[in-house]
Amino acid sequence: MTTTRPGRVGLVGCGEVARYGHLPAIVAEPGLELVAVCDVSPEQLAQVSVPDGVARVRTLEEMPDIDALVVTSPAGVHAENVAWAAERGVPVLCEKPLAVDEATSLAMVDRMEAAGVALWVGFTYRFSPVARRIHELVAAGAVGQVRALRMVFLWDLHGVFADREARTGVNGRRVGRMLEGGPLVDCGVHQIDLARWWLDADLAVDHATGVWFDDLDGVDAPEHITAHLSGGGAQVMVEISVAYGHRAPAVPKTFTYEVIGTDGVIRYRRDDRDFLLVDRAGTHDLGWAHEKSFGGMYAELAKALRGEDHQLPSGRDGVAATRAALAATAQAVVGRRRPPLVNEQGPASV
Ligand SMILES: NC(=O)c1ccc[n+]([C@@H]2O[C@H](COP(=O)([O-])OP(=O)(O)OC[C@H]3O[C@@H](n4cnc5c(N)ncnc54)[C@H](O)[C@@H]3O)[C@@H](O)[C@H]2O)c1
DSSP states (O other), X not given: OOOOSOEEEEEEOOSHHIIIIIHHHXXXXXXXXXXXXXXXXXXXXXXXXXXXXXXXXXXXXXXXXXXXXXXXXXXXHHXXXXXXHHHHTOOEEEOSXXXXXXXXXXXXXXXXXXXXXXXXXXXXXXXXXXXXXXXXXXXXXXXXXXXXXXXXXXXXSSGGGHHHHHHHSXXXXXXXXXXXXXXXXXXXXHHHHXXXXXHTSOOEEXXXXXXXXXXXXXXXXXXXXXXXXXXXTEEEEEEEESBSSTTOTTOOXXXXXXXXXXXXXXXXXXXXXXXXXXXXXXXXXXXXXXSXXXXXXXXXXHHHHTTOOOOOOBXXXXXXXXXXXXXXXXHHHXXXXXXXXXXXXXXXXX
């Protein structure tokens, strides 16, 4: 059944990504109405910028009637937020990763399926014109048969936050991202999800290696990881770093996709504003765009709430990407090589 009134949305978790990504996009989408924001922290709740009339609540119990819940709390809290929605029959758009372990993410999907309500995952990259164009081109065979995908995102959670750390005594950005499973689980799930979508295939982990810069209590993940996966006739290499330049404060990020086929290549280099298809006929400029689109995602949520066809990734997509990211991270941990300390190197050869 379709409806024409805007879908009433509540959001839980008023942190970084809610403020720069979700809330502006929900407010800008004519098919949605933001009715409430929720956060356990009164400071976070007070700082968030939302239109007059939007309720600010400290617990989900105080949420007014909504047609969908957007979950942008930390990954460790997603399951309890989703359980609240399942009990009330409210569909959820949940940030990635669904959870920091596979059993919890599967239980979330099962719970929502048993309640008969939708669970979608906020894989924002899928809605960028870049990711959509690559999906169309691969499906149309524009580069022939895809044989390899290279997906690289190198950025830093150290030097850029040094001032904040010196001021507050803690680098909350780094700790938060690492507690969500490290660079592949927190961030590379996007790349793994795109690879699954573009190749229309599930991916198996072949091999993964990691680099440790500093240890962090309670975290068993490298800060720079290279994972090799395969599926759909292609090899997929995903390399993610959150220590690119480490303590140097201003190393430019590297964000690339390369789709390497039997008849050509699609190449996206975000920071060079370069998006090309090179095939047997020559080089074609595909028109650069940003790699994420919160606006595109919320246009799809509006369609879903109107009962129309939409392209939101499912909870099962979220489980599959998280599973691969966790498995690759675990392989990197098992294969950890620690450079020998000076007193472990043995006698010098003569
Ligand atoms: N899609 C993307 O591009 C993208 C980018 C960044 C982060 N994320 C994901 O979004 C989520 C949030 O990340 P962030 O960087 O905004 O984190 P954050 O720590 O900045 O914000 C989380 C917010 O949730 C609140 N919160 C914690 N527990 C809560 C609870 N029980 N009930 C209500 N509110 C609670 C905190 O007070 C905080 O305001 C994570 O899952 C992260 O992986 C996605």
